Amino acid sequence: xxxxxxxxxxxxxxxxxxxxxxxxxxxxxxxxxxxxxxxxxxxxxxxxxxxxxxxxxxxxxxxxxxxxxxxxxxxxxxxxxxxxxxxxxxxxxxxxxxxxxxxxxxxxxxxxxxxxxxxxxxxxxxxxxxxxxxxxxxxxxxxxxxxxxxxxxxxxxxxxxxxxxxxxxxxxxxxxxxxxxxxxxxxxxxxxxxxxxxxxxxxxxxxxxxxxxxxxxxxxxxxxxxxxxxxxxxxxxxxxxxxxxxxxxxxxxxxxxxxxxxxxxxxxxxxxxxxxxxxxxxxxxxxxxxxxxxxxxxxxxxxxxxxxxxxxxxxxxxxxxxxxxxxxxxxxxx
Amino acid sequence: xxxxxxxxxxxxxxxxxxxxxxxxxxxxxxxxxxxxxxxxxxxxxxxxxxxxxxxxxxxxxxxxxxxxxxxxxxxxxxxxxxxxxxxxxxxxxxxxxxxxxxxxxxxxxxxxxxxxxxxxxxxxxxxxxxxxxxxxxxxxxxxxxxxxxxxxxxxxxxxxxxxxxxxxxxxxxxxxxxxxxxxxxxxxxxxxxxxxxxxxxxxxxxxxxxxxxxxxxxxxxxxxxxxxxxxxxxxxxxxxxxxxxxxxxxxxxxxxxxxxxxxxxxxxxxxxxxxxxxxxxxxxxxxxxxxxxxxxxxxxxxxxxxxxxxxxxxxxxxxxxxxxxxxxxxxxxx
DNA sequence: TTGATGTAGTAAAACGATTTACCATAACCA
DNA sequence: TGGTTATGGTAAATCGTTTTACTACATCAA
Numbered sequence: 001x002x003x004x005x006x007x008x009x010x011x012x013x014x015x016x017x018x019x020x021x022x023x024x025x026x027x028x029x030x031x032x033x034x035x036x037x038x039x040x041x042x043x044x045x046x047x048x049x050x051x052x053x054x055x056x057x058x059x060x061x062x063x064x065x066x067x068x069x070x071x072x073x074x075x076x077x078x079x080x081x082x083x084x085x086x087x088x089x090x091x092x093x094x095x096x097x098x099x100x101x102x103x104x105x106x107x108x109x110x111x112x113x114x115x116x117x118x119x120x121x122x123x124x125x126x127x128x129x130x131x132x133x134x135x136x137x138x139x140x141x142x143x144x145x146x147x148x149x150x151x152x153x154x155x156x157x158x159x160x161x162x163x164x165x166x167x168x169x170x171x172x173x174x175x176x177x178x179x180x181x182x183x184x185x186x187x188x189x190x191x192x193x194x195x196x197x198x199x200x201x202x203x204x205x206x207x208x209x210x211x212x213x214x215x216x217x218x219x220x221x222x223x224x225x226x227x228x229x230x231x232x233x234x235x236x237x238x239x240x241x242x243x244x245x246x247x248x249x250x251x252x253x254x255x256x257x258x259x260x261x262x263x264x265x266x267x268x269x270x271x272x273x274x275x276x277x278x279x280x281x282x283x284x285x286x287x288x289x290x291x292x293x294x295x296x297x298x299x300x301x302x303x304x305x306x307x308x309x310x311x312x313x314x315x316x317x318x319x320x321x322x323x324x325x326x327x328x329x330x331x332x333x334x
Numbered sequence: 335x336x337x338x339x340x341x342x343x344x345x346x347x348x349x350x351x352x353x354x355x356x357x358x359x360x361x362x363x364x365x366x367x368x369x370x371x372x373x374x375x376x377x378x379x380x381x382x383x384x385x386x387x388x389x390x391x392x393x394x395x396x397x398x399x400x401x402x403x404x405x406x407x408x409x410x411x412x413x414x415x416x417x418x419x420x421x422x423x424x425x426x427x428x429x430x431x432x433x434x435x436x437x438x439x440x441x442x443x444x445x446x447x448x449x450x451x452x453x454x455x456x457x458x459x460x461x462x463x464x465x466x467x468x469x470x471x472x473x474x475x476x477x478x479x480x481x482x483x484x485x486x487x488x489x490x491x492x493x494x495x496x497x498x499x500x501x502x503x504x505x506x507x508x509x510x511x512x513x514x515x516x517x518x519x520x521x522x523x524x525x526x527x528x529x530x531x532x533x534x535x536x537x538x539x540x541x542x543x544x545x546x547x548x549x550x551x552x553x554x555x556x557x558x559x560x561x562x563x564x565x566x567x568x569x570x571x572x573x574x575x576x577x578x579x580x581x582x583x584x585x586x587x588x589x590x591x592x593x594x595x596x597x598x599x600x601x602x603x604x605x606x607x608x609x610x611x612x613x614x615x616x617x618x619x620x621x622x623x624x625x626x627x628x629x630x631x632x633x634x635x636x637x638x639x640x641x642x643x644x645x646x647x648x649x650x651x652x653x654x655x656x657x658x659x660x661x662x663x664x665x666x667x668x
Numbered sequence: 669t670t671g672a673t674g675t676a677g678t679a680a681a682a683c684g685a686t687t688t689a690c691c692a693t694a695a696c697c698a
Numbered sequence: 699t700g701g702t703t704a705t706g707g708t709a710a711a712t713c714g715t716t717t718t719a720c721t722a723c724a725t726c727a728a
Contacts, residue, residue, distance in 0.1 A: 352709080365706085
């Protein structure tokens with residue numbers, strides 16, 4: 001039971017392959033195919049359940065109607081949700097998404113780009129990591145649409161959509177200060193990506209602007225790929241040794257580890273300790289007390305990414321690079 | 335800057351396309367190409383960074399080295415984690431995964447299968463829904479490897495890997511009974527899939543075996559696609575009107591809604607109320623008190639799925655259908 | 669009558685690989 | 699000597715589309 005080909009349809013309809021192709025691609029009118037033939041062919045296609053072979057189509061046209069999405073870790077709820085939203089929106093416009101996780105590993109990221117390249121994806125949506133500059137530049141040189149989200153590689157001239165990470169942590173710190181907190185800690189990671197540094201800068205700037213000292217011992221940088229045990233341990237050390245009364249977590253998984261650490265120490269959030277997490281997570285809403293979070297506008301990010309990609313795909317001419325920074329929202333819970 | 339083709343390499347090396355192809359595919363020895371030529375060609379390939387066009391390759395060979403993964407919702411942590419594991423394992427064996435969500439919508443699921451078909455994926459991993467029988471049968475008729483996971487469509491002769499849902503809820507109920515609970519409720523969904531019915535049957539059987547009455551008013555079936563608000567409301571009604579002292583939730587997202595309902599009602603889990611959730615979630619571990627859960631063996635499921643798929647892909651001959659049921663683990667927290 | 673224009677459609681090249689069938693030449697044996 | 703086998707390689711068909719360039723006929727205006 002081999003699949004039907006366009007040739008089978010042509011034979012059945014007693015017309016040429018060309019004619020069938022024109023009809024399939026909606027060019028029948030413009031190529032002046034008669035109404036009678038169009039109907040006949042369409043009927044045969046309908047009845048036989050013929051579907052064009054996309055591989056052959058891709059080979060000939062050079063594009064695949066597939067958009068490649070490269071994220072850090074698809075099982076992280078932030079990326080999973082964005083991926084789902086992007087998938088939905090792309091799907092409605094006739095594009096498929098194929099996605100993959102880099103695990104913050106440059107080698108894997110490079111391999112993925114190569115893989116997507118050999119699959120001729122039409123465009124790339126990437127949450128990039130340092131070290132990927134050359135590979136991305138190569139894509140740009142081939143005039144492939146590339147769009148970064150969540151993180152940016154500022155030295156590259158490309159589109160970027162992300163949240164205002166700087167202001168997000170700036171506001172978080174100010175919110176702590178308004179509450180009367182004096183010793184505000186930051187738990188962040190050591191991956192060297194723009195979004196993380198911006199969160200760090202916002203933290204520092206807010207402290208300084210409010211005449212607080214920036215104290216190095218209140219900042220913990222967790223090594224990215226270490227296992228959760230170790231992370232919890234480090235956070236416990238921070239929590240035990242300091243007189244701190246507020247903690248800002250720079251990612252949702254760090255906040256989750258932090259909450260576990262608090263639980264193990266039997267420390268409660270409340271009168272003498274405030275917490276804000278970055279990126280929402282079901283666990284934060286359910287926690288008692290509720291955990292305040294910085295929420296990124298997932299829906300808008302996804303929508304903007306897709307819009308930019310599609311406008312680039314449709315207009316052959318190169319569009320100006322846009323850096324779109326969307327505001328975050330601080331959700332205070334208790 | 336167009337990408338290089340095999341022809342470019344052939345010209346550069348001053349040999350035929352055939353020769354280059356043999357070398358790329360490791361058939362040089364067997365086709366008696368001299369060592370000198372092999373080295374020369376390999377060097378040129380290396381230096382030029384040539385990568386074969388997978389689309390052309392797929393068109394010719396009829397397979398794509400891509401496995402299609404169809405799940406209910408990729409942003410659900412259960413599926414996201416499984417997807418990530420499967421992706422990893424497949425990747426190591428030279429296969430790519432492309433995945434997509436059905437949203438429990440038959441139309442969308444059918445479209446996805448069609449889409450994957452026209453993309454010539456080599457195999458399908460599906461968490462199926464009722465109504466997909468015909469489409470899957472069509473795949474089987476074309477001798478495409480298909481493997482179900484999490485859920486099954488028992489009338490189809492295909493491979494299935496899943497957890498022992500019946501025993502999982504049976505044990506959960508027994509655990510409640512041992513605790514001394516008398517009125518055990520079940521919150522489940524109205525989607526008609528085997529895994530959900532099994533969980534329901536296990537619940538009933540455990541009650542009956544322990545000489546409890548099965549009471550219909552203690553079971554709530556939540557409509558699948560309704561928004562969370564409505565779900566929470568229904569669960570609140572259950573919690574308020576009944577004398578119940580234990581609740582088993584049949585999925586993780588129902589449990590999360592349930593916890594939110596409890597929070598809104600200001601009811602605490604403890605002396606007069608026990609809860610068990612299906613499928614783990616970070617929120618359950620962090621919750622105070624910790625929420626007991628039924629854990630599915632994600633790693634084993636992923637590994638088994640990939641193993642079955644690969645053995646089917648490598649042996650041309652049809653393998654016997656296997657139904658692999660893996661045990662779950664009840665994690666008691668407090 | 670002629671040249672232009674429109675209508676209806678087709679043949680064949682091209683996309684970039686794999687694979688089958690084949691061609692030389694040399695070597696070897698009986 | 700002639701037949702077989704091994705060595706080293708290539709030409710061309712093929713996969714299923716899209717697209718360009720063409721044919722053949724009819725109609726119409728000048």
